[in-house]
Amino acid sequence: MKINVAGILIDNLSKREVLDYVTQLLRSQKLCYLVTPYSEQIVFALEDEEYKKTLNGAALALPDGIGVLWASKYLHSSDSLLKTLFAIIFNRPYIRSVxxxxxxxxxxxxDLVRLAAENNFSLALVGGEGNVAAQSAYELKKLYPNLKVNLALSGRPFDEKIIQEIAASNSDILLIAYSPPKQEKWIAANLQKLNVKLAMGLGGTFDYIAGKRLLPPQFMRTIGLEWLWRLITQPWRIKRMWNAIPVFIWKIYMYKKNHVTN
Known part of the structure; x- marks a missing residue:
């Protein structure tokens, strides 16, 4: 089931359902991509119709971030902005009711990599700085020794040559570390030439896999404070945090005011 969040169609599925569907996609021989929209990406999509179409063209759009869950509840209820915002920390079941x-x-x-290892699907890891893709491949193979990584490239421009190298790798799954909105647009524009069954943009995730950065602690993820952890550990992201929190809240508020009748 898809939930409309300010014009972005988000899949309302459990992780188990997502993994089952991804397995079907990989076995169907269809070419497709999945996206994981979070608050900053929704801001981009509200300002860029092409990007909105790119997100909505994905086989799956997974809700990455508590902000997306909050927006789904706020837009699909008659409750006030403040009530729904306070509920992010103090009433988790309420926020997760849509x-x-x-x-x-x-x-x-x-989870995706484990699925690949268990089902003999191969990976291509592309993007990031230095040799972070190769380091990520090394760490993932330590976790899943049967994992097949056909390609690991970093520090390269996303040009025609890299498209050819990805296609020549004959990989089933492509994981791109480019950064939104560029990565999703690039995948959608080049999907037919990449010779992969499934592509996914990961932003800076290779840095976490390779151990260059630490993921937010579980308790901060549980109460929706991932953004605070990232601000503390990566203070240069403050402009992105501005987009992801106050700008996002304002955009969702205005979208509801102009488009939604409860």
Whole structure:
């Protein structure tokens, strides 16, 4: 079931249902991509119709971030802005009453990789700085020794040559570390040439896999404070935090005011 969040169609599925569907997609021989929209990406989509179409063209759009769950509840109820915002910390079941499960891309990737290892699907890891893709491949193979990684490339421009190298790798799954909105647009524009069954943009996730950065602690994820952890550990992200929190809240408020009748 899809939930409309400010014009972005988000899948309301459990992680188990997502993994079952991904397995079907990989076995169907269809070419497709999945996205993991979070608050900043929804801001981009509200300002960029092409990007909105790209997100809505994905085989799956997974709710990455408590902000997406909050927006789904706020837009699909008559409750006030403040009530729904306070509920993020103080009333988790209420916030999860429309979209029920948050599926964070930086954690879901491990489920996807495990699925690949168990079903003999191969990976291509592309993007990031230095040799982070190769380091990520090394760490993932330590976790899943049967994992097949056909390609691991970092520090390269996303040009025609890299498309050819991805296609020549004959990989089933492509994981791209580029950054939104570029990564989703690039995948959608080049999907037919990549020779992969499933592509997914991961942003900075390779840095977490390779151990260059630490994921937010579980208790902070539980109460929706991942953003605070990232602000503390990566203070240079403050402009992105501005987009992801106050700008996002304002955009959702205005969207409801102009488009939604409860």
């Amino acid at each position: 979209i029920q499960e948050q599926i964070t891309g930086s954690l879901f990737v491990y």
